[in-house]
Amino acid sequence: MERRLQDRVQRYGWDRAAHAYEAGWSNQLRPGQALMMEMAAPRPGEHALEVAAGTGLVTVQLSDAVGPEGSVLATDISDFMIAQAADAIGDRGNVTFARVAAEDIEVGERRFDLAVCAFGLMYVADPAAALACMREALGEDGRIALAVWGARANCGWASVFPITEAKVRSDVCPLFFRLGTGDSLHLELEAAGFHRVEARRISTTLRYESGEAAVSAAFVGGPVAMAYARFSTEVKALVAQEYLASIEPYRSGGGYEIPGEFVVALGHNQP
Numbered sequence: 001m002e003r004r005l006q007d008r009v010q011r012y013g014w015d016r017a018a019h020a021y022e023a024g025w026s027n028q029l030r031p032g033q034a035l036m037m038e039m040a041a042p043r044p045g046e047h048a049l050e051v052a053a054g055t056g057l058v059t060v061q062l063s064d065a066v067g068p069e070g071s072v073l074a075t076d077i078s079d080f081m082i083a084q085a086a087d088a089i090g091d092r093g094n095v096t097f098a099r100v101a102a103e104d105i106e107v108g109e110r111r112f113d114l115a116v117c118a119f120g121l122m123y124v125a126d127p128a129a130a131l132a133c134m135r136e137a138l139g140e141d142g143r144i145a146l147a148v149w150g151a152r153a154n155c156g157w158a159s160v161f162p163i164t165e166a167k168v169r170s171d172v173c174p175l176f177f178r179l180g181t182g183d184s185l186h187l188e189l190e191a192a193g194f195h196r197v198e199a200r201r202i203s204t205t206l207r208y209e210s211g212e213a214a215v216s217a218a219f220v221g222g223p224v225a226m227a228y229a230r231f232s233t234e235v236k237a238l239v240a241q242e243y244l245a246s247i248e249p250y251r252s253g254g255g256y257e258i259p260g261e262f263v264v265a266l267g268h269n270q271p
C-alpha cells in the first residue's frame with residue numbers, strides 16, 4: 001500500500017482507538033512489553049527513543065528506569081495517543097513527545113543509548129526505513145529492542161482482519177504478521193545493520209471477561225477502529241457475531257482465553 005495512505009489509516013485509526021486501547025490491550029500486551037524491557041535493560045542516566053509509544057504504557061517504565069538524569073523521547077503517529085501518553089506521564093520532567101511517523105524520525109545531533117518499539121512496527125508502511133531511523137538515532141554503543149505479534153496461526157484473534165476486510169477494504173496493515181513469522185524480525189534487524197541480534201518467541205493468553213470486552217478490544221480499541229467506526233449498526237452487530245464465532249473455541253466460563261504469540265528482539269549498533 002502507498003505509504004501516505006497507510007500513514008493516514010494508522011494516524012486517524014489510532015486517534016479513534018485511543019480511548020479504548022488500554023482497556024482492551026494493556027493486560028494483554030504486558031508480557032511482551034515486560035520481556036522487551038528486560039532485554040532492553042534501560043539504566044539510570046540513559047537516553048531512550050521510543051517509537052509508536054501509544055498511550056505511554058512503556059514510556060512510563062522507561063521514564064522510571066532512566067530517572068531524572070536520563071531522558072525519553074516518545075514518538076507516535078497519532079495525536080490522541082500522544083495526548084493520552086502525556087497525561088499518563090504528568091510532570092515527570094524527563095519525557096518529551098513528538099508526533100511523527102516512525103520512518104520520518106530525525107533527531108539532529110542528538111544520540112540515544114536505546115531505541116525501543118513495542119507492538120508498533122507491524123503498522124509501519126516501511127519497517128526497514130523505520131529501523132534505519134532508529135539506528136541513525138543511536139550512539140555507537142546503542143541498542144534496539146522491539147516487540148511484535150508472532151505468527152498469524154498462533155494468534156487466535158487474527159480473524160479480526162479478514163472479518164473487517166470482508167465488509168470494507170480497510171487497508172489495515174496487510175503484512176501485519178510478517179515480522180512475527182519465522183526469523184523475519186531477526187533478519188530485518190540484521191538487514192538494518194544491527195549486530196548480536198537475539199530474538200525470543202513467547203506464547204501468551206489474552207484474557208477477556210466477556211464477549212463484549214473481546215469485541216471492544218478487537219474492533220473499538222485496536223487496529224481496525226477506523227473501518228469499524230464507519231460501519232452501520234447492523235454491520236457492527238454482524239462483525240461482532242462473526243468474531244465471537246471465530247473465538248468460540250477459546251471460550252472459558254463467561255469470558256475468553258485467546259492464544260497469542262509475541263516475538264521480542266534485541267540488537268546492537270556495534271559488532
Ligand SMILES: C[S@@+](CC[C@H](N)C(=O)[O-])C[C@H]1O[C@@H](n2cnc3c(N)ncnc32)[C@H](O)[C@@H]1O
Nearest residue numbers: 010014052053054077078081101102118120123
Ligand atoms: C498497538 S499500539 C502500541 C502502543 C505502545 N507501544 C504499547 O506497547 O502499548 C500501536 C501504536 O503504533 C502507532 N503507529 C502506527 N503506525 C505508526 C507509524 N507509521 N509511525 C509511528 N507510530 C505508528 C499507533 O498510533 C499506535 O499508538
